[in-house]
Structure formats: C-alpha cells, structure tokens
Amino acid sequence: MRLISIRHCRPGMRLAQPICTDQGTILLNTDMILTGSMIQRLEQKGIYALYIHDEATADVERNEAVSAETRQIAAKMIYRGFNEIIHAEQKWKARLSPGTLAAFRTAFEAILSDLKHNHRAMGLLSHMYIQDHYVYAHSLNVTIYATAVGLELGYNDKELLELGMGAMLHDIGKLMVPREILYKPGKLTDQEFFQVKKHAEYGFEYLRHQQGIPLLSAHCAYQHHERMDGTGYPRGLKGDNIHKYARLLAVCDVFDALTANRVYRSAMLPHKAMEIIYTGSGTQFEKKVVEAFHKTVAIYPVGLAVTLSNGATGVVVDYNRDLPGRPVVRILKNPDGSSAEPYYEIDLARESTLMIVQCDTIL
Structure with a gap:
C-alpha cells in the first residue's frame, strides 16, 4: 500500500x-x-x-501498535463521555456518570494492553479520521502517544493510569469554549485567543470535582500548555514546577496538533513536526521526553515515498522499533534514476552512511 x-x-x-x-x-x-x-x-x-x-x-501492511478495533472502541467511549457533557443542561455542573468513567478506564486499559503486547514504533495516527469535533480524535491520539512514551520512560501501572486518564481528558475544557471560536478559520482576535486559553483552567476545575478522576489527571488538563522556560499558560510555570505528566503531554499534544488538519492550517508530515519539537527541546519541552518520544514514534509513515542521500527513491515499508527515524525502505528507482528490477530493500538502521534527504509531500 x-x-x-x-x-x-x-x-x-x-x-x-x-x-x-x-x-x-x-x-x-x-x-x-x-x-x-x-x-x-x-x-x-x-x-x-x-x-x-x-x-x-502490495505486500506492505500497516501493522499498528494499537489495533483498529481498540481504536474504534476507545473512540466510541470518548465520544459518549464528551457528548454527555456537551448535552448537559449546565456543563459546568455536569457530572460524568459512573458508567462513562468506567468506559474511559476500560478504553485506556485496552490501549495499554495493546501497547504492552505489541512492541512496535508508533505510526502516524491523525490522517485517516473524519472529525466532527476535533477534540475527540485529538484526545484519543494524545492518549495513545502519551501511554507509549510513558512505557518508554518506565512508568508503573498507577502512573500510566493517571497519565492515560489525564491525556484522554486533557482538552475537556474546550467543550466549554464556544464552537464558533474553536472552528474559526481565520486568525483569532486577542479576546478569542484569551477564551481558548481558558480551556486549561476550565478543564481542571471540571475534572477536579469528578469522583473517580485522579487529581493528577486533572492537573494534566491544567498544565499541558505550560512550557519549561515559563512561556506557557495559564500560570507560566517553569521546569520541575510543571508535573512530569504535563511535561510529557506537552510534546504529544503539539505533535498531534501539527500532524492533523485544522481549520486554520494544513497538516505537517511527522518528520517536519518532529523538527519543530526538537527546536524547542530544552527550552519549551523536556529533553528526556523529546528523546523518549523520538524513540517511540515512527516519523516516516509506512507507505511514504522518500529519497535517499545516494539518489535512490523508494517507499517506507517498515519501522525499526529502536530507531524509528531509520526505517526500512523499498527501493523503486536506483541512484541513476533507472527502475529497480527487482525491487530491493535497504534497512537504514544497518546502513549508517545513508539517510533520508527528502519526502514526497502528502499535503
């Protein structure tokens, strides 16, 4: 494919x-x-x-670390839970039902089980889902990325549950922001941007009053836009004053936002999004988290056409779990431009002198 x-x-x-x-x-x-x-x-x-x-x-398969079945189940759970809030008469005072809270936890546990049993690099999650309310799909994607990175960093099951629930609900405050502002295609006014930024506080205030939601999960909603150098919001926290879950979520949140279409801009290819995150490593983002994310997420999707430093062109056909930035490439054209007959594959993890120098844009 x-x-x-x-x-x-x-x-x-x-x-x-x-x-x-x-x-x-x-x-x-x-x-x-x-x-x-x-x-x-x-x-x-x-x-x-x-x-x-x-x-x-034709023989290439996109085997993901989280199965399509698990994603579908989790997406339905998130949709159900968020709609419970959207359709409540008083959003601010609404309480998630015990059944919905249990469904969120079940969805997370299914994601965690898949990730524990399938030690593959994480592929691109954003491009094959039609979004009614982008918060739904974004929340699911960030949960998957964050859980995978948490595993890479050695989090225990309690920490993973707190992180996972926090990731799943980190943007819940956006349900309190007027839809016409969230989906405005043009530049936001200062007042509109102020309202959007309030979602971090809205989410925290909502979640901390929910029975069954860990307080640290609520802090994920509160702090995921804080930055290591103090340039984030809502409180301008710095360094270790930001909880480690929020420092992790910051990277996952930005990566998924950059690689998904928004009403105000087109999506980026993963390697371009990763370049932006690397630029902020040590200033906006925690270095340890950035490195763990890079080890966990494959920045060149299976099926992407690439050009190698020797001039050969081909298609990414597999990931390397330990080196996601060095995939396996099936060569379709030789360095001299002639067709490769038969096709052959180069594992960039084993060919240190070769690198990907160009990707055929999919945008």
Missing part, C-alpha cells in the same frame, strides 16, 4: 486502509473503490492522505 495525497487520488483507486469517523464508525472500508464524489467529500471533511493499494507495495 502507498500513502498518497488526497489531491493525487483518482477515481478507480482502491483503499488499503479504512476511513473512520471520530466516533469510531467505519465510513469507507478497506478495498472500497474510490469515486470522484467520494474523493471530493473526503477532502472537504479534512482527510488529507489515503492509503491506496499499489502494485509495488
């Missing part, structure tokens, strides 16, 4: 991965033949790339 920009998709192409909604429902299943109207509708809904069946990569 091949990762292709939605703008380069054509009628007759066959899907290699399903398209889901942020509610966990499959909209278009694997092997669906695309039509012109389908492609147009997907682009309108914010889908910016698709996995398409391709002869040169």
Whole structure:
C-alpha cells in the first residue's frame, strides 16, 4: 500500500486502509473503490492522505501498535463521555456518570494492553479520521502517544493510569469554549485567543470535582500548555514546577496538533513536526521526553515515498522499533534514476552512511 495525497487520488483507486469517523464508525472500508464524489467529500471533511493499494507495495501492511478495533472502541467511549457533557443542561455542573468513567478506564486499559503486547514504533495516527469535533480524535491520539512514551520512560501501572486518564481528558475544557471560536478559520482576535486559553483552567476545575478522576489527571488538563522556560499558560510555570505528566503531554499534544488538519492550517508530515519539537527541546519541552518520544514514534509513515542521500527513491515499508527515524525502505528507482528490477530493500538502521534527504509531500 502507498500513502498518497488526497489531491493525487483518482477515481478507480482502491483503499488499503479504512476511513473512520471520530466516533469510531467505519465510513469507507478497506478495498472500497474510490469515486470522484467520494474523493471530493473526503477532502472537504479534512482527510488529507489515503492509503491506496499499489502494485509495488502490495505486500506492505500497516501493522499498528494499537489495533483498529481498540481504536474504534476507545473512540466510541470518548465520544459518549464528551457528548454527555456537551448535552448537559449546565456543563459546568455536569457530572460524568459512573458508567462513562468506567468506559474511559476500560478504553485506556485496552490501549495499554495493546501497547504492552505489541512492541512496535508508533505510526502516524491523525490522517485517516473524519472529525466532527476535533477534540475527540485529538484526545484519543494524545492518549495513545502519551501511554507509549510513558512505557518508554518506565512508568508503573498507577502512573500510566493517571497519565492515560489525564491525556484522554486533557482538552475537556474546550467543550466549554464556544464552537464558533474553536472552528474559526481565520486568525483569532486577542479576546478569542484569551477564551481558548481558558480551556486549561476550565478543564481542571471540571475534572477536579469528578469522583473517580485522579487529581493528577486533572492537573494534566491544567498544565499541558505550560512550557519549561515559563512561556506557557495559564500560570507560566517553569521546569520541575510543571508535573512530569504535563511535561510529557506537552510534546504529544503539539505533535498531534501539527500532524492533523485544522481549520486554520494544513497538516505537517511527522518528520517536519518532529523538527519543530526538537527546536524547542530544552527550552519549551523536556529533553528526556523529546528523546523518549523520538524513540517511540515512527516519523516516516509506512507507505511514504522518500529519497535517499545516494539518489535512490523508494517507499517506507517498515519501522525499526529502536530507531524509528531509520526505517526500512523499498527501493523503486536506483541512484541513476533507472527502475529497480527487482525491487530491493535497504534497512537504514544497518546502513549508517545513508539517510533520508527528502519526502514526497502528502499535503
């Protein structure tokens, strides 16, 4: 399968991965033949790339650390819980039902189980989900990234539960921000941006009064926009004054935001998003967390077309768990530009003199 920009998709192409909604429902299943109207509708809904069946990569599978089934279950749980708040008569005073709190915990435990039993680098999570309210999908993605990084950092089960629940609910305060501001396509006014920033305090105040939510999970909502150098909000905390869960979430939150489409800008490729995070390592973000994130998340998605430093071009076909930035590449064209017949693969983890110098943009 091949990762292709939605703008380069054509009628007759066959899907290699399903398209889901942020509610966990499959909209278009694997092997669906695309039509012109389908492609147009997907682009309108914010889908910016698709996995398409391709002869040169027909045997390539996108085996994720968290299964599609687990993602669908967790997405439904998050949708149910957040809608419970959205449709409450008084959002500020609403209480999550015991059943919903149990569902959040069940969803997290399913994610944790998958990650513990599948020691693969984390792939790109953002590009194949149609979003009704971007907080839903973003919350799920950040939970998966954060749990994987927590495992990498050696967190125990209690810490992982506090972190995971905090990640799942870190943006819950945005449900208290007017929808027309959250989805405004143009630049926010100073007053509108002030309202958006209030979501960290809204979320903390809401969660700390919920029975069954650890107080440290509530602090994830409060502090995930704080930065190591004190330039964050809402309190301008610095360094170790920011809880370690929030320091971890800061990296996961920014990475997912950068690699997902928003109404005000297009998504970035993962390696570009990682460059931005590295720029802030030691100033905005904790170095230890950035390094753990880099070891955990594959910044070159399977199916992405790349050019190597020797001039050869190919497609990423697999990750290396210990070196996610050094994937396995199937060479389709030799350094001289001739077609590779037969195709062959280069494991960049074993070829230290070669590196990826260019990625074919999927945006």
